[in-house]
Amino acid sequence: MSNQELDALRGQLDELNRELLELICKRGAITQEIAIVKQTQGIPKYDPVREKQMLDVLAAANIGPFDEATIRHLFKQIFKASLDLQQKDHKKHLLVSRKRQTDDTVVRSKNVAIGGGAHIMVAGPCSIESYEQVRTVAAALKASGVHVIRGGAFKPRTSPYDFQGLGVEGLKILKEVADEFGLVTISEIVNPAHMELAEQYIDVIQIGARNMQNFELLKAAGEAKIPVLLKRGIAATMEEFLMAAEYVVSRGNTQVMLIERGIRTYEKWTRNTLDISAVPILKQESHLPVLVDVSHSTGRKDIVLPCAKAALAAGADGIMIEVHPDPPTALSDADQQLTIPQFDQFFSQLKQSGLFNQK
Numbered sequence: 243m244s245n246q247e248l249d250a251l252r253g254q255l256d257e258l259n260r261e262l263l264e265l266i267c268k269r270g271a272i273t274q275e276i277a278i279v280k281q282t283q284g285i286p287k288y289d290p291v292r293e294k295q296m297l298d299v300l301a302a303a304n305i306g307p308f309d310e311a312t313i314r315h316l317f318k319q320i321f322k323a324s325l326d327l328q329q330k331d332h333k334k335h336l337l338v339s340r341k342r343q344t345d346d347t348v349v350r351s352k353n354v355a356i357g358g359g360a361h362i363m364v365a366g367p368c369s370i371e372s373y374e375q376v377r378t379v380a381a382a383l384k385a386s387g388v389h390v391i392r393g394g395a396f397k398p399r400t401s402p403y404d405f406q407g408l409g410v411e412g413l414k415i416l417k418e419v420a421d422e423f424g425l426v427t428i429s430e431i432v433n434p435a436h437m438e439l440a441e442q443y444i445d446v447i448q449i450g451a452r453n454m455q456n457f458e459l460l461k462a463a464g465e466a467k468i469p470v471l472l473k474r475g476i477a478a479t480m481e482e483f484l485m486a487a488e489y490v491v492s493r494g495n496t497q498v499m500l501i502e503r504g505i506r507t508y509e510k511w512t513r514n515t516l517d518i519s520a521v522p523i524l525k526q527e528s529h530l531p532v533l534v535d536v537s538h539s540t541g542r543k544d545i546v547l548p549c550a551k552a553a554l555a556a557g558a559d560g561i562m563i564e565v566h567p568d569p570p571t572a573l574s575d576a577d578q579q580l581t582i583p584q585f586d587q588f589f590s591q592l593k594q595s596g597l598f599n600q601k
Contacts, residue, residue: 243412244398250414252258253496254341255521257457258427259280261386266320266502268560269320269324269471270323270324270327270517273324273325273327273328274328276328277328277391278404281559282410283329287541288593289327293318293321296317296321297317297318300314300317301313301314302314303492304343306320307489312563313354313568314351317510320562321496326452327453328463332396334487336483336484336488337488337491337492337496338487338488338491338498338529338530339484339527339528339529340526340527340528340529342529343529344529345529346359346498346529346531346558347497347498347529347530347531348356348365349469349499349518350469350497351426351445351446351469352445352509353389354390354426354497355387356531356533356559356560357499357530357531357559359547359599359601360599360600360601361392361412361439361554361558361559361560361561361598361599361600362389362390362533362559362560362561362591362599363388363389363422363560363561363563363601364390364391364392364428364533364560364561364562364563364564365379365383365388365390365391365392365432365562365564365585365589366379366380366383366391366392366428366565367392367394367564367565367566367572367579368393368394368397368537368564368566368572368574368575368578368579369381369393369394369395369397369407369408369412369574369575370384370393370394370395370407370408370412370415370416371408371572371573371575372415372427373415373418373419375566375567375581376391376415376416377419377422378567378582379391379393379423379425379510379565379566380420380423380425382425382582382585382586383423383425383565384423384424384587384598385424385496386571387587387589387600388425388585389425389426390425390426390427390428391416391419391420391425391426391428392427392428392429392448392562393412393416393427393428393429394407394412394429394430395407395409395410395411395412395413395415395416395429395430395576396409396412396429396430396431396432396433397430397437397574398432398450398452398453399574400533404574405456405554405574409425410443411440413429413430413442413443414431415446416443416444416446417425420445424528426445426446427443427444427445427446428444428446428447428448428471429443429444429446429450430447430450431447431448431449431459431463432450432451432453432459433459434458434459434461434462435462436462437465437466440468441466441468441535444468445468445469446468446471446499447463447464447466447468447469447470447471448471448473449469449471449472449473450473451473451474451475451476451503451538452475452476454472454475454478454482454486455475455486456481457489460486460490461489461490461493462487462495463493463495464489464491464492464494464495465489465493465495465531466495467493467497468497469497469499469501470490470495470497470498470536471499471501471533472487472490472498472499472500472501473501473503473535473600474500474501474502474503474505474520475513476504476505476506476573477505477506479527480520480523480524480527483524483525484502484527484528485499485521487500487528497557499530499531499532499533500524500528500529500530500531500532500533501522501533501534501535501562502517502520502521502532502533502534502535502539502553502558503534503535503538503562504516504517504518504535504538504539504540505517511517512539512540512545513539513540513541513542513578514535514538514540514541516536516539516540516541516549516552516553516554518552518553518556519556520532521534521553521556521557521558522556522557524592525557526585531559531560532557532558532559533559533560533561533562534549534550534553534560534562535557535561535562535563536549536550536553536557536561536562536563537562537563537564537575537578538575538578538584540578541577541578542578543577543578543579543580543584545579546563547588547591547592550563550588551595552593553591554597554598555597556594558573561592561598563580563585564579564581565578565579565581565585566579566580567581567582568579569581576597
């Protein structure tokens, strides 16, 4: 075969390659349109039955020289690339995605703004135990310049025999004290049926780590008229975390905050492992505010200050920490709650570091 003949055959291949590329691109565009239709109808993107039917038809139509196994392999790769394209488009169009909204979401409650450059400190007892306990903490927080108090009225616990919280009575105590001192309140809700109750007594709904993928609860929070603080599950990936937030936002509630509270690893010297890397990644992937819970992520009072500094340096919009008038008598998480003097010292040193920007 002369060089002229070889060049001619290569030219034919080049032309075929261009035609194949054009057809593959057209196929990709059609799969994107199919993905939109499927998303509207709530149909899964991957359909193994449809894929098998297409492969069978192609294998039957094969005239060679490639054998059937090769044809199936080649088209499986095309199908996989098309599915990947659909998933990338879906991720790009998530309501919580930074690609969907480039500006940071600022969550507002009363006179408090979370996100957008200023930092927020959220503090308070793990559990609401009594009016006196909550009022003592609230007075101290107000004096320190803290505007948001947290406190658990419904406490999902690992053991059914541990203190489960005061329930509605706890919410009433929190509201009464917060109204007295002009504080914004955050408390966990565990039952979708309690959303109206939450709107009556608290300012921000917290969805805890154990309920991060309680989808009915997420849907109910999405229909609520007050902001939501969503905690990352102890074994949740960041993608799963954002998908949980998407459940809330997709139902109409755009006032959502994310909070990294540590993930479970093999480490035993801390309660959980604080995933600092999650902060810049979540800020990069999403426009929602990101906070860090230094109490649950560490379980240790002696390292909350450096962990809080690290969180702010990584880009966190705020810090959550637990404070109790007398931690040894606390009905939950006694070991990780700071005394009021300890909190005052912690907050003072954090502000002195220059990392905490409070407007």
